[in-house]
Amino acid sequence: GAVVSQHPSRVICKSGTSVKIECRSLDFQATTMFWYRQFPKQSLMLMATSNEGSKATYEQGVEKDKFLINHASLTLSTLTVTSAHPEDSSFYICSAGKMAVNQPQHFGDGTRLSIL
């Protein structure tokens, strides 16, 4: 079946650094990918829609300058958390689908980000 690969699985870094998370669709072309954030014991909240070759669409309340999204190819989207602070510590998950009716979304395994 379709697979979405997310890397890295875990990151621990100092406050003020920028962290890049990659999301790849391994066996299909994904014109659109999605980025989610999950705080402990909470649900997944959609952050943004990543569109290949154009700007990402951010959900209300998500800072686009804080969470930079690049979707340079049909198989790769990246999320960069810029100047990360402890409150950015969270679990980030991406998803991709074939963007057609009756096609499921496939999720990466997530990235656990810890900012010290």
Place this chain on the structure above:
Amino acid sequence: GIQVEQSPPDLILQEGANSTLRCNFSDSVNNLQWFHQNPWGQLINLFYIPSGTKQNGRLSATTVATERYSLLYISSSQTTDSGVYFCAVERDGGFKTIFGAGTRLFVKA
């Protein structure tokens, strides 16, 4: 936007018991999926079920799209079934997947 409500929020079962988890949604949907999130955070896709009934071993799911709800049945529960179960929907006419708050299940040995 579309609202997704899951019940119950928490559930404790004795091993071997059966359970039913419910997902209500407020608008027409293209797609509905049930996931199990394991302790490492991985989302395990259980069912892709925009309508109808499916079964996979001890698990089965039914979605009644016209009445805007879906049910996940777990039979003969095992301790390894513990975790959080999420219902996620794609709104009709759009491709964003929106998650419910989840049901946190604990199965006691």
